[in-house]
Amino acid sequence: MTNTTDGPRRSPVRRTAVALAGAAALAGLAGVYAPSPAYAGPHAAATDFSDCPALPAGVDPARWRCEVHTAAPLLTIGRVTVTLAPITMTHAEGPMPDGTAGQVWGAMHSTPTAVPGGLTGRAADDHGRRRLAIRPEYGGRSDFYTGRLSLRFRLLSPLLPKACTVGASTPVDFQLKRSGPSEWISQDPPLIRFSAYDDTFTAPAAEDCGPLTAPVNRRLGLPAASGNLMAYDATYTFRTYDQLPRS
Template sequence: MGKVTVALAPITMTHAEGPMPDGARGQVWGAMHTAPTAVPGGLTGTAAGEYPRQLRLAIKAEYGGRSDFYTGQFSLRFRLLSPLLAKECTIGANAPIDFQLKRSGPSQWVSQDPPLIKFSAYDDTFAAPTAEGCGPLSAPLNRRLGLPASSGNLMAYDATYTFRTYDQLPAL
């Protein structure tokens, strides 16, 4: 996105989906967990020199409040982490980035027991807003990252999916 290419740390998502009693599709969001990923070149885009700790930069995906796995719609925010940035520094803070994921091939069953399915998806049309809440480094950081970035950015997504049906869940 923008001027930076990063392979994000693996993301684990928990959600439920399936038919409702009236036949409509239902979904419930559970949680999302991931770790920060270092951004090559840190805050300056160059070697850290004599201040490697202070100039490091990492990005962490956060749930943006919308998920629809039937249609491929998904929203994320991206927290920017550095000792020199405010804790609120986020791309998509007020308006999360909306992705419209498209499958890039068929799903592949890896295992039947437990059920394990692999697939890939992508969005190459999304726009990315500026980072907000970054304190006095907001403008130089946005220049460094190439934000805002008009449509045509790319997010590729390789997923491994498993599931349990409600009759397989432990009794409460």
């Protein structure tokens, strides 16, 4: 995932992680998962690997790992800034039979985050029928070796249709870049912290919001070609497929 530079230089765990994820010198994303800040030390052993995807045919399970990461990103999209509720993502990566780098998407889980000011921008509308929340959803594209990830952002309110989404037709594409070295919190089980960001992405307009589509976009300042930010502080853990519990 990330090109980790911390931790004991001779650690077998570290050598394995770097060997499998060295190509991800990206922004620190080629494997990002683990339950939020409290997720450290012995808690890492309780990571849920149930979303680990099936491996491609012919690969060596001992050389493929399932990575689980969690982040609570700071998101500025248009004129709104929120710290998103934790996102957990799972994917697998490792060498293909021909030696090329492979990866398989697993799953993403997230919950809504309230947008201060609701649909109007007034504090009085933080609650009630004019409240507004945003929930990130997987946008169908990911490359954890290079830090590329696409997301959609569902807009939730009693006054909006369920389909109301930023990036409904064209997902928001992120190219995450590392903002510092990774840090090994634990070697056994492995738990690694990293930070990444993207301040160059374009935020499209919200779509499928019914009669409120135009007011919602005015409220959020969308579409926005610049001034957007995803600051992505995360932790992740992993297991090779030969170490996963048998179902």
